[in-house]
Amino acid sequence: MRIELEKRPERSATMAWASPLIAVMATVVTGGLIFAAIGKPPLQALWIFFLEPFSSLWSLEELVVKATPLILIGVGLSVAYRANVWNIGAEGQFTFGALMGAIVPIFFNSWQSPLTLVVMLALGILGGMIWAAIPAFLKIKAGANEILVSLMLVYVAQLLLDWLVRGPWRDPKGYNFPKSVGFEDWQTMPVFGGGRLNLGIVLALLAAVALAILMRRTMKGFEVRVLGEAPRAGRFAGFSSDRMTLFVFLLSGGLAGLAGIVEVASTVGQLQPNISPGYGFTAIIVAFLGRLDPIGVVVAALMLAVSYLGGEAAQVALGISDKAARVFQGVLLFWVLACDTLIYYRLRIVRSASAAEEGAA
Amino acid sequence: MDQSALLAVLLTIVTASTPLLLAALGELVTERAGVLNLGVEGMMVMGAVAGFAVALTTGSPYLGIVAAAAAGALLAVPFGFLTLNLVANQVATGLALTLLGLGLSGLIGERFVGQPGVRLAKLHIPGLSDIPFVGPLFFGQDILVYLSIVLAVLVSWVVFRTRAGLILRAVGDNHASAHALGYSVVRVRWMAVLFGGALAGLGGGYLSLAYTPQWIENMTAGRGWIALALVVFSSWLPSRLVIGAYLFGAVTILGFFVQGLGVGVPAQLLSSLPYIVTIAALVVISTRRGKARADTPACLGQPFVPDR
Numbered sequence: 107m108r109i110e111l112e113k114r115p116e117r118s119a120t121m122a123w124a125s126p127l128i129a130v131m132a133t134v135v136t137g138g139l140i141f142a143a144i145g146k147p148p149l150q151a152l153w154i155f156f157l158e159p160f161s162s163l164w165s166l167e168e169l170v171v172k173a174t175p176l177i178l179i180g181v182g183l184s185v186a187y188r189a190n191v192w193n194i195g196a197e198g199q200f201t202f203g204a205l206m207g208a209i210v211p212i213f214f215n216s217w218q219s220p221l222t223l224v225v226m227l228a229l230g231i232l233g234g235m236i237w238a239a240i241p242a243f244l245k246i247k248a249g250a251n252e253i254l255v256s257l258m259l260v261y262v263a264q265l266l267l268d269w270l271v272r273g274p275w276r277d278p279k280g281y282n283f284p285k286s287v288g289f290e291d292w293q294t295m296p297v298f299g300g301g302r303l304n305l306g307i308v309l310a311l312l313a314a315v316a317l318a319i320l321m322r323r324t325m326k327g328f329e330v331r332v333l334g335e336a337p338r339a340g341r342f343a344g345f346s347s348d349r350m351t352l353f354v355f356l357l358s359g360g361l362a363g364l365a366g367i368v369e370v371a372s373t374v375g376q377l378q379p380n381i382s383p384g385y386g387f388t389a390i391i392v393a394f395l396g397r398l399d400p401i402g403v404v405v406a407a408l409m410l411a412v413s414y415l416g417g418e419a420a421q422v423a424l425g426i427s428d429k430a431a432r433v434f435q436g437v438l439l440f441w442v443l444a445c446d447t448l449i450y451y452r453l454r455i456v457r458s459a460s461a462a463e464e465g466a467a
Numbered sequence: 468m469d470q471s472a473l474l475a476v477l478l479t480i481v482t483a484s485t486p487l488l489l490a491a492l493g494e495l496v497t498e499r500a501g502v503l504n505l506g507v508e509g510m511m512v513m514g515a516v517a518g519f520a521v522a523l524t525t526g527s528p529y530l531g532i533v534a535a536a537a538a539g540a541l542l543a544v545p546f547g548f549l550t551l552n553l554v555a556n557q558v559a560t561g562l563a564l565t566l567l568g569l570g571l572s573g574l575i576g577e578r579f580v581g582q583p584g585v586r587l588a589k590l591h592i593p594g595l596s597d598i599p600f601v602g603p604l605f606f607g608q609d610i611l612v613y614l615s616i617v618l619a620v621l622v623s624w625v626v627f628r629t630r631a632g633l634i635l636r637a638v639g640d641n642h643a644s645a646h647a648l649g650y651s652v653v654r655v656r657w658m659a660v661l662f663g664g665a666l667a668g669l670g671g672g673y674l675s676l677a678y679t680p681q682w683i684e685n686m687t688a689g690r691g692w693i694a695l696a697l698v699v700f701s702s703w704l705p706s707r708l709v710i711g712a713y714l715f716g717a718v719t720i721l722g723f724f725v726q727g728l729g730v731g732v733p734a735q736l737l738s739s740l741p742y743i744v745t746i747a748a749l750v751v752i753s754t755r756r757g758k759a760r761a762d763t764p765a766c767l768g769q770p771f772v773p774d775r
Contacts, residue, residue, distance in 0.1 A: 436567025
């Protein structure tokens with residue numbers, strides 16, 4: 107018995123929206139099996155992990171807070187991946203954006219103006235763009251693999267941050283703790299209500315809408331899709347894949363940098379060695395779960411935010427390791443990719459080779 | 468520098484290079500079959516935790532080695548199924564594999580954090596190992612060091628001198644023709660993917676059994692990605708891979724050696740050296756663009772669906 111693929115005459119529209127849902131369900135089932143395997147009550151664990159985050163206003167707010175960086179990074183990556191450009195170093199661009207944005211609170215601490223935060227956010231975007239421009243430039247000029255270069259730069263950015271907060275940028279009054287000065291009120295994102303819900307989510311949604319329009323309604327969006335799906339046709343149409351590489355790297359890097367400064371200027375409140383629970387990598391999963399569509403990414407980011415919150419809840423309630431959340435994220439990406447096959451192919455289970463030939467005839 | 472200090476440096480270079488060589492050698496075979504598996508980091512880290520756990524519970528580092536290879540190959544199975552049977556995107560699936568491996572190893576390894584591990588013993592050949600300087604360097608290494616070199620020679624021989632190697636390269640360079648000649652592209656690629664997984668697992672196992680015999684979360688620290696870069700650097704040639712891995716190990720260790728001399732360089736800068744060197748190496752090797760393209764297996768990263 108084996109599985110054969112049969113190409114559909116055209117891509118299945120039903121499967122295009124159903125496949126992420128099938129993937130999520132399969133992940134929940136896999137999650138239950140993993141819980142059972144590590145000796146935890148599966149149904150109770152699943153309830154806490156996936157449903158409790160929706161049970162209170164506080165956790166709904168927190169869900170949005172966690173989704174904010176995932177949306178910002180994810181929408182940028184979705185455009186890059188559509189163009190078949192593999193920026194997987196968003197975590198590094200996030201970090202460098204946070205670093206650049208933090209220059210204002212650290213060196214111009216007393217500058218208080220309505221523009222302060224605007225300048226910080228702009229520096230964050232610039233930082234992300236600078237860090238993303240390196241792999242783009244090396245790809246264009248030297249042909250160096252952008253996957254490996256962008257990933258290597260994640261480690262470099264993290265070590266740079268580590269050095270700065272332990273060395274030159276350390277808070278002199280901070281009792282030698284590895285952290286910068288805390289950001290002042292006017293250097294942090296405005297919050298809504300009394301919670302942690304902040305302006306970041308508005309920026310994230312604006313970015314998603316803007317990129318959705320870019321991809322659906324503009325020539326640039328068309329260029330992205332053509333160069334991604336049929337690079338040869340794109341070249342005949344006069345599109346430059348070098349320019350496209352630079353464009354999508356700057357776009358996705360800038361958004362990752364923005365996510366970085368938004369994160370440190372809201373929930374973190376200062377620079378410290380750990381400013382992200384792997385948002386830059388989780389956003390890769392978000393981009394694929396959202397079917398590389400900016401609006402889909404918003405939905406997917408909320409789903410992945412559940413895994414962060416559920417992971418924390420399950421740790422408190424059942425003593426399940428917080429690592430479980432990362433396992434789920436990996437499993438989810440696997441299922442998403444597996445289910446995507448259903449869009450273009452029909453699966454056919456055949457008993458033997460002869461049966462396969464009959465099926466094809 | 469006196470002789471014993473030099474020996475110490477050379478010995479550390481060997482231990483730093485071996486895990487890279489093992490993992491990169493596996494990936495080289497995988498890529499020769501036309502499959503790009505970006506999950507090396509994930510398979511390595513699973514090998515590291517499996518090797519450590521089995522060695523600790525059984526007390527035998529050799530069973531640990533077997534477990535490390537098995538864990539790496541096991542993690543390669545979902546990758547193979549998705550990319551080869553379901554023709555999923557290889558880049559994305561490889562990334563998924565890395566994320567899954569890092570998460571899963573963290574979960575499995577949680578109860579081993581802080582426990583002293585079992586160290587893989589260095590071999591001792593009476594007489595030979597006792598020769599000053601040359602003895603410990605050439606005749607007193609652990610078994611995986613020798614295995615990595617033997618495997619490099621073996622892979623080189625199989626890939627370029629045997630019929631099996633010819634089929635492997637045919638599948639990687641032109642899968643449509645290989646299929647037309649009656650070879651099962653998917654089966655050859657499956658074997659290459661499993662081999663790559665096993666060797667990545669071994670490389671990871673070397674870290675937790677010999678390099679630093681303990682379990683630390685994410686202890687591979689990007690070595691899987693460096694191994695991927697080494698494959699590009701080697702132009703898919705095992706002999707150049709050995710040189711590359713050892714050059715790379717040397718650069719890393721010399722960084723730490725310089726720090727030991729008391730030069731005032733931040734530790735973070737030295738830690739970032741391997742990543743910066745990798746980028747530099749990629750740039751240098753890729754600049755010879757025409758040459759690099761000629762070496763790359765032509766069907767690398769391309770999915771294959773047999774038409775009937």
